[in-house]
Amino acid sequence: MATQITDIMLDAEGIDRASEAVADFLDGTQLDRRSQLSARLTIEYALLSFRDHFGDGTKAELVVGNRLGKPRLMIKVRGDRFDPREQGNETDWERTFMQTAGLRPSFAYTGGYNIISISCPRPPLGSTAKACAAITCGVVLAQAGLRLPEATRMSLLNGLVNPLFDTYVGMLAGVAGPMVFLSVVCGICGIGDMAALGRSGRALIGRQMLTNVSAVALAFVASFPFFRLGVGKVAEMGDPISSITGLLLDLFPTNLFKPFMEGNTLQIIMLSIAVGVAVLALGDLTEGIRKALNQLNVLIQFLMEQLCRLLPLLIVVMTISQTWSGTLGALFQSWLPILVIGVVMVVFLAAQLIFTSVTCKISLRELLITCFPATVIACITASPSAAFGTVLSICKDDLGVDDEQTSFGVPLGMVLCKPMTAILLTVVMLYSARAYNMGGSVLWYAQLAISCLLYAVAVPPVPGGMLACYGMLLASLGIPTGALAVVTALDLLLDNLCAGGNVAAQIMQIVLAADSLGALDHNARKGGEA
Amino acid sequence: MNITTTIDGAKAAMSIDGKLTVATSPELEGEISSLPEAVKEFDLDLAGLDYISSAGLRVLVATQKLADRRGGSMILRHPSDEVYDIFDMTGLADVFTIER
Numbered sequence: 001m002a003t004q005i006t007d008i009m010l011d012a013e014g015i016d017r018a019s020e021a022v023a024d025f026l027d028g029t030q031l032d033r034r035s036q037l038s039a040r041l042t043i044e045y046a047l048l049s050f051r052d053h054f055g056d057g058t059k060a061e062l063v064v065g066n067r068l069g070k071p072r073l074m075i076k077v078r079g080d081r082f083d084p085r086e087q088g089n090e091t092d093w094e095r096t097f098m099q100t101a102g103l104r105p106s107f108a109y110t111g112g113y114n115i116i117s118i119s120c121p122r123p124p125l126g127s128t129a130k131a132c133a134a135i136t137c138g139v140v141l142a143q144a145g146l147r148l149p150e151a152t153r154m155s156l157l158n159g160l161v162n163p164l165f166d167t168y169v170g171m172l173a174g175v176a177g178p179m180v181f182l183s184v185v186c187g188i189c190g191i192g193d194m195a196a197l198g199r200s201g202r203a204l205i206g207r208q209m210l211t212n213v214s215a216v217a218l219a220f221v222a223s224f225p226f227f228r229l230g231v232g233k234v235a236e237m238g239d240p241i242s243s244i245t246g247l248l249l250d251l252f253p254t255n256l257f258k259p260f261m262e263g264n265t266l267q268i269i270m271l272s273i274a275v276g277v278a279v280l281a282l283g284d285l286t287e288g289i290r291k292a293l294n295q296l297n298v299l300i301q302f303l304m305e306q307l308c309r310l311l312p313l314l315i316v317v318m319t320i321s322q323t324w325s326g327t328l329g330a331l332f333q334s335w336l337p338i339l340v341i342g343v344v345m346v347v348f349l350a351a352q353l354i355f356t357s358v359t360c361k362i363s364l365r366e367l368l369i370t371c372f373p374a375t376v377i378a379c380i381t382a383s384p385s386a387a388f389g390t391v392l393s394i395c396k397d398d399l400g401v402d403d404e405q406t407s408f409g410v411p412l413g414m415v416l417c418k419p420m421t422a423i424l425l426t427v428v429m430l431y432s433a434r435a436y437n438m439g440g441s442v443l444w445y446a447q448l449a450i451s452c453l454l455y456a457v458a459v460p461p462v463p464g465g466m467l468a469c470y471g472m473l474l475a476s477l478g479i480p481t482g483a484l485a486v487v488t489a490l491d492l493l494l495d496n497l498c499a500g501g502n503v504a505a506q507i508m509q510i511v512l513a514a515d516s517l518g519a520l521d522h523n524a525r526k527g528g529e530a
Numbered sequence: 531m532n533i534t535t536t537i538d539g540a541k542a543a544m545s546i547d548g549k550l551t552v553a554t555s556p557e558l559e560g561e562i563s564s565l566p567e568a569v570k571e572f573d574l575d576l577a578g579l580d581y582i583s584s585a586g587l588r589v590l591v592a593t594q595k596l597a598d599r600r601g602g603s604m605i606l607r608h609p610s611d612e613v614y615d616i617f618d619m620t621g622l623a624d625v626f627t628i629e630r
Contacts (some may be wrong), residue, residue: 012551015552015585033612041583041587041616044583048552048584048585
């Protein structure tokens with residue numbers, strides 16, 4: 001924006017006009033609301049001080065513009081030297097006003113003019129811009145690294161790149177457990193009463209599980225070419241009832257600390273639901289605990305936000321790792337399952353988006369644009385946890401979902417709503433069975449469907465989370481573990497797409513659940529019609 | 531800006547709608563100074579207040595001091611998020627008694 005200079009009179013109306021002009025200018029920047037308010041108040045305060053000193057009707061100049069990408073505001077008043085920051089007669093709060101308001105104006109007296117300048121913080125880069133910059137940087141570095149001798153490259157990969165990646169992912173996973181626990185507990189407590197919890201919980205959990213079931217069903221239909229009903233070698237499996245019972249019972253923790261130690265997100269969710277419901281049911285008896293939990297929740301989310309500032313670095317490291325380890329190349333041999341998975345994911349997501357758009361009366365374009373940053377972050381990092389903060393912000397600020405639904409629904413969705421993972425697991429298992437010339441009975445296919453559904457939910461929302469589950473899933477279905485090689489390769493490519501698609505689906509389900517409960521404020525949506 | 535005032539003995543309940551700008555702040559200041567000297571409890575409903583300027587903050591600070599001098603109190607009720615942010619960033623959230 002070009003610099004604008006406005007002459008103003010230092011009277012009540014003139015100062016108000018200057019204040020409005022500053023507000024209009026800052027509204028066009030990407031500064032957060034508090035920074036905008038700080039700047040506006042500081043300008044008002046300075047103008048009032050000049051008026052008090054020089055008198056009503058004195059002329060001043062207001063200069064607004066950008067310098068090196070930073071919004072800049074300036075007031076110029078002709079007269080004797082007077083620094084509004086050094087007043088002698090004001091109250092304690094007025095003396096500290098210019099410091100506590102958050103901006104530090106500078107003062108200069110030049111050529112007979114008193115000049116107060118405020119340089120506002122540079123508007124932050126959007127998440128997508130950061131992610132794209134990180135990918136570009138990663139690609140450039142990875143390509144440059146390919147020119148190094150292989151020994152050097154492998155040494156760098158195993159000694160620096162992979163350890164960096166593992167450490168960061170470990171830190172994310174370490175914070176994710178407590179974050180999910182506290183967020184769900186506080187979300188449940190915030191609901192207010194047991195009747196409301198039952199209503200919200202049923203709506204959210206029901207929708208998210210139904211989404212997963214629909215995804216598995218669609219994956220089965222699309223994978224029809226892979227079916228070998230009773231043909232070829234029949235899959236040998238353990239007792240189906242024991243396998244499924246084991247899966248279901250494993251959801252419940254037997255130790256308060258073990259779920260956190262092992263990063264078992266599903267058990268953490270079960271624990272948090274139990275604790276949240278207990279705190280809610282006990283009401284005033286647990287008032288102190290409720291306050292402490294809320295404060296811990298704020299703390300842990302702050303920690304996660306700080307960790308997420310390092311996401312661009314993780315993206316660079318991942319891009320280099322996948323390029324140097326040749327993972328991408330091996331996947332092109334498995335084009336058919338990749339094609340099926342890709343088509344099913346796109347069709348499923350498109351159907352979700354259209355359904356949400358029609359049901360909640362939000363334009364498709366707005367939904368796509370709003371979900372994009374979180375989807376990109378999750379896609380690039382292969383970690384819905386990395387997009388947690390962005391999803392919270394999107395649901396609350398951009399889509400108008402109320403606080404309780406957001407606090408409760410986002411962490412719950414991160415664990416429960418995984419239609420893309422369900423699609424990936426289903427197609428990969430069916431393809432693996434076909435690759436080994438295996439078929440099965442109707443019961444076997446039913447067990448495959450239920451297992452994929454449960455494992456999709458059980459997978460921790462961090463990159464590589466599924467790798468730990470594949471071995472168990474293959475064994476439970478009687479598919480030779482030699483299939484792990486292809487399964488792993490497919491997972492490494494498609495894990496990223498899964499994470500991104502899951503995050504988009506989560507957002508849709510939270511919005512749909514909020515709409516069904518009347519907890520969707522269309523007026524609060526940015527860009528929505530008032 | 532609209533100000534609605536109700537006096538009940540030593541308590542004055544005021545409802546402020548609109549914006550408390552540099553131009554409109556003197557109106558609130560005048561309304562408060564015209565209250566009987568017996569009034570020492572100031573109950574200000576800010577639910578309808580869209581914005582408060584530095585001048586408006588000065589008036590509230592002066593009112594708080596007046597209440598303190600008279601041995602009474604001032605409470606600000608239901609400020610919007612924006613108005614509360616202004617109190618918070620200027621340090622006045624710790625000075626005023628605010629009911630959200």
